Every structure is written in structure tokens, then in C-alpha cells.
Amino acid sequence: MNDLNDFDWNHIRAFLATAETGSFSAAARQLGQTQPTLSRQIAALEGDLGVMLFERVGRTLEITQAGMELLDHTRTMGEAANRIAFAASGQVQSIEGTVRITASDVMSAYILPDLLREVRVQAPRLRIDVIASNDIRDLMRREADIAIRHVRPDQPELIARLVQEASGHFYATTGYLNRAGRPKSKNDLSQHEFISFGNTNQMIAYLKPLGIHLTSENFRLGSQNGIVAWEYAKQGFGIAPMSQVVGDATSGMERVLPGMEAITFPIWLTTHRELHTSRRIRLVFDLLAEYLSK
DSSP, X not given: OOOGGXXXXXXXXXXHHHHHHSSHHHHXXXXXXXXXXXXXXXXXXXXXXXXXXXXXXXXXXXXXXXXXXXXXXXXXXXHHHHHHHHHHHTHHHXXXXXXXXXXXXXXXXXXXXXXXXXXXXXXXXXXXXXXXXXXXXXXXXXXXXXXEESSOOOOTTSEEXXXXXXXXXXXXXXXXXXXXXXXXXXXXXXXXXXXXXXXXXXXXXXXXXXTOOOOGGGEEEEESSHHHHHHHHHTTSOBEEEEHHHHHHSTTEEEESTTSOOEEEEEEXXXXXXXXXXXXXXXXXXXXXXXXXX
């Protein structure tokens, strides 16, 4: 297999467009090419690699495992190329309008600010509207342009990208742990108070396969609002799960059972097909993908 640097960039662009749109015809329209031309570029890339990147399953076009592996490498190249093209033409500074991002309240408050600063530097005329919600917003009804969620949407019209398998842990204040004792094992957790985020029964059911057996008696306080629930944990009311990025950065909070394996959860970045025609959505989507993949 050749090094990616040896490939024709047009072939890489053809591959990326086909992977994102799900069809040769849609990819050709996006790139302003004919379908035969794009098909030849894909075939040439497959010949260089010696693998099949796409296969027909009935009437649909599906990416192969080899294609998925290549996609992970080439997406970063594509995002960088988009920003270089924007910068070279001076387009970034002129991009304006509104992009609506929906994300959980915790992510909106604690994780997105650094990304939003980068957006402001690159596109100062762009307006970002953050919809802090733990509900799954329907992009098809245009409630938002980009969604950051822990579940993959099931609408085939949407573009969804798994950008990270994030890690989380249990946290509590030093004061709470000094008072209630530091758990030595998962079994010890059943003797502690927990803060619930949203639906308590769902939390209990999610933790059970991890070997953590809690009941409603462990949850005497909670909130549908993640920021409020985390604040209760910071006030010493009990133990709470939190993403590692937020939990480790919060003063006064300790990891509970620091030797326990991390709780992992996916982060999906989702948008609609306008990604291919809207410069402002493309810019913000690419910046989010790069930022959340770190």
C-alpha cells in the first residue's frame, strides 16, 4: 500500500464525498463532476490501495471495513484542506450568518467554550446559537444545524460521525469522602449516596452491567439539568458520574475508585445534507470534529 501522501488528492476528495453522501451520484454533484469521472477516481484509489472501499448491497452503497479504516485517516486531511482553502481565499473572515448547535447542558457549559473561542477567531462575523438540551433534537425539523449527542441518529438523511469514545468516572468532593468513607470496591458503592442526572431508573440500568448495583435508595437527590446535578455533587451531597474532561478539571473533586476502569460513552457529531453546500456549517462542523476528536 502506498503512503497517503503519494495519492492523488482528487481521488481522496472523491472518496470522502462518496463516504459522506452515501452515493456516487450525490458525491459527483457535490464535487461538480460527472458520475463516471468520480467512479473512475474511486476505482483508481482502490487500485492503488489494493482493497475495495465500497460495495453494493441491493440498491444502497455501503462502505467496507477497509473503507472505514481509510476514512479515519483521510477525514483529518479533508478538514485541514477545507480550512486551508478557506484561509487562502480569505473566505473565513467573511463567513457570516447563524449556526445552531445543540448539545447537552454539561457539554455546552464546560466543553464547548474553548471551541467557540476558536470559531470567533477564524470567523468573527459568524453567530453561534447554542441550544443546551439533553433531549434529542430533530435536525430534520431544523431545530438545530449541528447536534452533539451520545446516540447515533437513525434518519438516513443525516450525516453522523463518531468523533470520540469519551471516558467518564465517578466523582465526589474530598469533604464527602472524608465523611462517608472512600469506597474500596464496586460493592462498596451501594453504601453511598448518588446524584442522579435525568432518569434514575435508566442510570441504575446502565450501571448494572458494569457490576455496579444501586437502587433508588442510593439516589436521594438529582436533576434533569446536568449542570445543577453536577453542582449538587460539588456541594458534597454525594457521588456523581461525569466526563473525565470536566471531572478532572473541577477543583475539590476526587475520582471515586480511581483504579476502576473508565465508563466509556460515544460522542456523535450530526448534521444534515446542507453540510455540503453551506460554508458556515462546514466550517463549524469541521472545527467541532477536530476539537472533539482530541
